[in-house]
Amino acid sequence: MPPRQQFVQCDSLRTLECELDSIRDKLAIPESEDTWDTLAKSVTRFTTLIQNGAANFPNEVATGLRSIARPLNSAILSERSRLSGAGIDLLKAAAEWIGKAFDGLIPLYLPTLLTLCSRSNKVFISRAKACVINIIEATQAPIILSYLAEASKDKSLSLRLSAAEGCLACLNSFNPPDLEKEVRGRDVETLIKSTATDPSADIRKVGKRIFEAYKILLPHRVDT
Template structure:
């Protein structure tokens, strides 16, 4: 039986991080089969331990690795094996937490994949994806996240629309008001409210009302116009 992966792997230098990533890379890039999925899971678990141990202190190296390995991480995220998918979601959320705004180059790779996961019928997958998106919102505070969320509000999946409008609310509660006050972002929030105010789903409409109530507090001057 393989040795257990440590919960934290200390990366106190750039060379230590690069050594760890060299160990992870070939295992992570395997094609998922009955024989290999546990190897991929262990590689993702090792990547989590590296992030916890200071890997995010070297953003250039970690971002380059995650960009190069994005297809493998997303493939694991889309796995029908819940342990593997959940571990991939944890990698993305933890990387965003550690990298902060530096996560922005990875947004286009990972946020659409997490949103797509919210269309799954299994609530376990949806909740994990939503949790990772919320971590991205809270720790990166990248205003362009709103564009991805608003686009998702036009999709047929009720679970995706609900997750997206709930995440719009998280953006309102987390982002710097000065970023939100820019006309383009304020209009995106208004579009989100308009798209969901009469949604067929009662849950989506309820979340939309919460967004509108928060919007009224933050943008009182726009409501009065």
């Protein structure tokens, strides 16, 4: 479990800026046996801020997340479960609370989460996959499909399954007009083709569900 934080109320932009300055300074410290707990607490403090007022300043929260992308991605990829979990919890909270303002952060953080989905540790995979689904549902950003289409061709079975499940979540969440754009239709079709021939029965099963949703949402693209 991520470290507990004392309650903090972020009721002004000035408070948020001061807090972010402190968090950035602490996250600049390299991870080690002596520092990882400090890093985790700093990440968790940002989560607490978002949940207690900072989300009223969504653009500033997004800017703050952009400014700590390197150390936060490192934390998420850490082999230390508590540190990694704190980083994932921050992204989940941010996506939930700032919504569309999170869209610009997708290229910074989604690849990291997908990398985590290829780990051998099921706890890391489960956390990362849940966060990806959370981001899909909170942002409904069609660009996510491009990352999932690429991931569906990876050698990692767990990543391919995560990509397939992510695609299904996209089809269940996104507005149909967004999916009707040519590039997004091709992304979905890439996932359908990849899953249809995947060696894993579990992935092929999800692929069938993707195809059924595809036929309903994009009937004009289905071969007759």
